[in-house]
Amino acid sequence: MDYKIILENNRVIKNQKVLFNLFGWKYIKGKGRYIKLRELSRYCEWHTEGQKIIIDTIFDEPLEKIDGRSKGGHNIYGDLLDDIILEKLVDYEMLEFSFSELMIHYFELFTKEYSDLFKYDFCNKNNITPSLLKIYTTFLWSIVNQMFVTSLNRLQRQGVIYWEQNYFIKDGIEDYVSNAKLTEEIKNLDLEAMRIYNIHPFQKGIDKNREKIKKYVLSKISNPNIWSYYKVYYLELVKKDIELYETDIEQLKNLLRESITNKIIKKTFTVKIEDSNKEKYVTPYDNLLQRGKIKKLHDIVFGKTIDPSDPFNDLDEEDKIDEELLNIW
Helix, strand or coil, X not given: CCHHHHHHCCCEECCHHHHHHHHCCCCCCCHHHHHHHHHHHHHEEEEEECCEEEEEEECCCCCCCCCCCCCCCCCCCCCHHHHHHXXXXXXXXXXXECHHHHHHHHCCCCCHHHHHHHCCCHHHHHCCCHHHHHHHHHHHHHHHHHHHHHHHHXXXXXXXXXXXXXEEEECCCCEEECCHHHHHHHHHHHHHHHHHHCCCHHHCCCHHHHHHHHHHHHHHCCCCCXXXXXXXXXXXXXXXXXXXXXXXXXXXXXXXXHHHXXXXXXXXXXXXXXXXXXXXXXXXXXXXXXXXXXXXXXXXXXXXXXXXXXXXHHCCCCCCCCHHHHCCC
């Protein structure tokens, strides 16, 4: 198969089915179809206009194949979130909510119990160590937030949506969304508070840290009438006549949950060995953590979506935690 000839002669491809026919790929729904679309990205840069696939630049040589499921590279399911976002925006046209509200109530990627992770008594009630929760929520937030923002940026570049991040303000007179100047002021004060209190980004969601940061910001903000605020994402469907591909949204969500969980399990740290210039690589959920409790956190956040092939099936509830290495974080 000479992909250059195929793509040169078909710069505008009517839809995915035509694309699959051109390359001799079997057209199927679900995971296999999206892996093939990732395969197309090895051969060229492309974008979509409605159902059409537009070829922008054809590569002289195919890019190296990267499997993000087992390595630290790009996640092959990352762009599945595009369809989940669009499915809701076609229904609502505009959404303006916090990250948690979007993930729980609209995109329904997380369960309602996700919010429990940030309550004061969560660790005691669930027999989870604070160190374990800290590492798990670090990975979870960074992976999902990166996927989310990447999807939003990609859809905006394609002219399908417009998005921005603002704050919802309560000032005792009226409730409103912050303008650019106020948004910048709150962001700067927020970062200032995190530096002063030594709070890492992934720790912001914890109740006591969130209250500490907010109290500081409100004490320094230029408008003394503001008594509360919270971050919101504004998403608007720009291309009103968009036609969605026929997809199983629940299947896409399960693929994303699988992808996120695999990335958390496979995530590696570089750990300095004491009294040595050497480094060693540690996979935390294989060597450090009580892996049975990771499964418990997974079930709380995503619901019980484990299947017989899932890596959690060999968990031992008595797996021990290496507190000495945990102290590194």
